Amino acid sequence: DIQMTQSPSTLSASIGDRVTITCRASQSISSWLAWYQQKPGKAPKVLIYKASTLESGVPSRFSGSGSGTEFTLTISSLQPDDFATYYCQQYNSYLTFGQGTKVEIK
Amino acid sequence: EAQLVESGGGLVRPGGALRLSCAASGFTLSGYEFNWVRQAPGKGLEWVSHISSSGTTIYYADSVKGRFTISRDNAKNSLFLQMNSLRAEDTAVYYCARERAYSNGVLALWGQGTLVTVSS
Numbered sequence: 328d329i330q331m332t333q334s335p336s337t338l339s340a341s342i343g344d345r346v347t348i349t350c351r352a353s354q355s356i357s358s359w360l361a362w363y364q365q366k367p368g369k370a371p372k373v374l375i376y377k378a379s380t381l382e383s384g385v386p387s388r389f390s391g392s393g394s395g396t397e398f399t400l401t402i403s404s405l406q407p408d409d410f411a412t413y414y415c416q417q418y419n420s421y422l423t424f425g426q427g428t429k430v431e432i433k
Numbered sequence: 434e435a436q437l438v439e440s441g442g443g444l445v446r447p448g449g450a451l452r453l454s455c456a457a458s459g460f461t462l463s464g465y466e467f468n469w470v471r472q473a474p475g476k477g478l479e480w481v482s483h484i485s486s487s488g489t490t491i492y493y494a495d496s497v498k499g500r501f502t503i504s505r506d507n508a509k510n511s512l513f514l515q516m517n518s519l520r521a522e523d524t525a526v527y528y529c530a531r532e533r534a535y536s537n538g539v540l541a542l543w544g545q546g547t548l549v550t551v552s553s
Contacts, residue, residue, distance in 0.1 A: 328495075361539050363478075370528055370543035371478065376536055414478055418538025421492055422468065422480035 329353055329417050333425035339433040346402040348428045350415035355395045359419040362391055362400045365427075366411045374413075375400065405430070435459040435542055437529050442547030449519050449551070455512040455529030455544055463507035466532040468540060469514050471525035471549075481527070482514065497523075519551045 330353040340346050350360065358378040363371035373382050375391035378398055388403045402409055410432055415425040441453040453469070469481040482503040483492040491503055502515040512529050526546040533541035 359538065363540070365478075370530075370546060371540070372543075373533070373539060373541050376533065376539040382541070416478075416540070421483070421494075422470075422538060422540075424470075424478040424480065427477045 329356060329420055329423050331415055331417055331423050331425040333413075333415055333428050335428060336426065337429045337431060339431045340405050341433045342405055342407060344405045344433075346405050346409075346430060348400045348413055348415075348430075350393075350398045350400070350425050352396045352398075352417055352419075356417045356419035358394045359417055360391075360393070360398050361416045361418065362389075363414045363416060364409075364411045365414065371414065402430075435531075437531065437542060437544035439527065439529055439544040439547040442527065442549045444550045444552065445519055446553050447520060447551055450515070450517045451519065451549060453514040453516065453527055453529075453547060453549070455514075457510045457512070457531075461507075462505065462510045462512070465534065466537060467503075467505065467512050468530050468532065469503060469512075470528045470530055470540070470543075471523075472528070472546075473522075473525040476525075479525070484512070516549070519549075521551050523549060524551045525549060 332351045360378045362375040365371040379391045390401045412427045412429045436458045438456045468483045484503045500518045504513045528546045529544045530540035531542040533539040
């Protein structure tokens, strides 16, 4: 089974900060990686798929990069609506989620 | 507008059974592949099961294999998850999620979730 490891688990940041979250796969998953945003009490929402393709309607301040085993999600300028938990998910072999990264207000 | 609505959650005793339903509206179920994903209270997301558009290809997480059964009724535009031999560790919000067209594995549409609590 493919394991996904995110870092950090929690991130404290201020409005306007550039934020980067890392996701590592236990084996190569090519570019078969998606990123989701989840707010308390709500279902997750896909932000990025195929490592770097922005889902329709998602603000351009979100970007993704990487391939193989190492991936990043970047928020170029953190906005109030972005405080949430973010998950990476591989879809190279079945589906596996990372443990999540909570982005908190500093 | 495309929408998924789960139902069937509730309180059940260990060893009991529950059947979850996911009703689709605003699109035709038959054109898409689906998954069930769960989230234990205060925890992360865990994939549970996948079913292909025709229902012929099915996968399960090891944690539920042999106890859970995924199915679909394209004519009724509905997805199901039959959960047997339930354990305390199955307590979670269960989401049905539709895969993105032409991007299998990307969960682009989610329901609001239904809570399953396994407790005596």
